[in-house]
Amino acid sequence: MGLSLLITGSSGFVGKNLQDYLSRNSNYYEIENYNRFIPNNGKIKNDAVIHLAGKAHDLKKVSNPQDYYEANFELTKQLYNDFLLSDAKIFIFISTVKAVADEIKGILREDEIPNPKTHYGISKHLAEKYILSHEIPNGKRVYILRPCMINGPENKGNLNLLYQLVSRDLPWPLGAFENQRSFLSIENLCFVIKELLENASVPSGVYQVADDETLSTNELIQLLGKSLKKNTKIWNTNVSFVKFLASVGDKIHLPLNTERLQKLTENYVVSNDKIVKVLGKPLPIKIREGLLKTFESFRK
Numbered sequence: 001m002g003l004s005l006l007i008t009g010s011s012g013f014v015g016k017n018l019q020d021y022l023s024r025n026s027n028y029y030e031i032e033n034y035n036r037f038i039p040n041n042g043k044i045k046n047d048a049v050i051h052l053a054g055k056a057h058d059l060k061k062v063s064n065p066q067d068y069y070e071a072n073f074e075l076t077k078q079l080y081n082d083f084l085l086s087d088a089k090i091f092i093f094i095s096t097v098k099a100v101a102d103e104i105k106g107i108l109r110e111d112e113i114p115n116p117k118t119h120y121g122i123s124k125h126l127a128e129k130y131i132l133s134h135e136i137p138n139g140k141r142v143y144i145l146r147p148c149m150i151n152g153p154e155n156k157g158n159l160n161l162l163y164q165l166v167s168r169d170l171p172w173p174l175g176a177f178e179n180q181r182s183f184l185s186i187e188n189l190c191f192v193i194k195e196l197l198e199n200a201s202v203p204s205g206v207y208q209v210a211d212d213e214t215l216s217t218n219e220l221i222q223l224l225g226k227s228l229k230k231n232t233k234i235w236n237t238n239v240s241f242v243k244f245l246a247s248v249g250d251k252i253h254l255p256l257n258t259e260r261l262q263k264l265t266e267n268y269v270v271s272n273d274k275i276v277k278v279l280g281k282p283l284p285i286k287i288r289e290g291l292l293k294t295f296e297s298f299r300k
Contacts, residue, residue: 002028003197006044006088008079009052010034014094014186017152018050021190028198044082048090048197051079056120065119072123077130084134091142092196093131097208097270099124099146103262109271110146110206128206136204143196144206145189148270151290152186153297158263159220163298166224171233174242175218177265182210185290188283195279202278210270211287217264223288227295 005022009015010033022029032046034053055071076093083091098121100114116122128144136142151159165172192209196202215223218234225232242261249257276283 002030003048004030004032004046005048005050005197006032006034006046007050007052008034008075009054009094012052013152013155014150014189015052016154017186018052018190018193021187022194025194044086044088046088048092049079049083049088050092050094050193051076052094054094054124068119068123069126072120073126073130076127080131080134084137084140089140090197091131091140092193093127093142093144095124095128095144095146096121097146097148097268099128103266104268107269107271108208110208110274132206140204141196141200141202142204143202145192145209146206146270147184147189147209148182148268150184150186150189151294153293155186155294155297159291159294160298162220163224163228163295166221166230166232167228169230169233171235172218172221173235173237174261174265175234176236176239176242177217179216179265179267180214181217181220181266181268182214182270183287183291184210185283185285185287185293187285187290187293191284192275192279195281199279207275207278208270208272209275210272211285211290212272212276212283213287214269215287215291220291223291224295227292 007015007018010019010031015033019031019033022031053071053075055068080091080093097108098118099116100112100121101108102117102121104112114125114128116125131142131144149157151157188211189209192207221232221234242256243258245254246256246258246261248254249260272283
């Protein structure tokens with residue numbers, strides 16, 4: 001008999017990919033899917049819980065702040081209480097690096113003191129604090145995973161917007177900005193989750209998840225060009241002039257504003273040293289390989 005899994009958020013991007021990954025790589029799992037509803041009046045009868053459900057960061061800023069706290073904190077609190085009272089042995093909570101910091105200097109590691117600024121990050125941080133405030137009963141394992149920007153087939157986010165820019169032969173005007181960013185292939189995230197389910201020697205704790213390498217936004221644009229077989233156009237527009245245009249965009253609601261400029265050009269490097277060390281195995285997908293798979297899916 002296989003390991004019985006309860007997966008919340010099973011209809012989302014990570015949930016769909018995780019189920020596909022587990023079915024392709026093992027016959028060991030029996031999966032019970034839930035979107036957000038907690039089953040059986042709180043009585044968990046599964047061996048392990050993978051908690052993916054929650055409210056993602058709203059780039060358009062139209063969400064009610066309370067929605068984040070209900071979906072990311074209250075739901076996690078309820079599910080974790082049920083887990084502690086159940087016979088389930090494993091709890092995996094998918095948090096985010098944004099529960100720690102929206103802006104970072106240097107390299108983000110697990111010992112960074114959390115200081116989230118958005119309702120999304122704060123609500124995820126509250127959920128982490130609640131889990132960590134409880135002593136883990138003997139025989140149970142509890143993992144908090146903090147992924148950085150996840151990419152993979154069918155992912156609809158900022159990468160898709162950059163893809164549209166390059167596919168239309170439009171120039172990238174922010175070439176003068178130098179930065180490095182971490183990304184996370186969905187396959188690497190699924191690999192880590194599978195390893196945590198199967199390797200009882202991995203200690204409970206908080207683990208960041210990211211691909212081994214980083215890329216600059218300029219390198220990302222070039223990789224998009226490679227995927228599309230196009231010669232990318234990168235303009236080194238004067239940095240001060242771009243910042244001035246962004247400040248104007250704040251006032252008259254142009255597509256380029258200060259916040260969007262920061263997101264496109266900021267440094268956000270995430271260390272994965274801790275998770276790679278405890279697993280004792282390398283992550284299977286390299287950063288460029290994962291991104292090219294993502295870009296390929298955009299053409300379908």
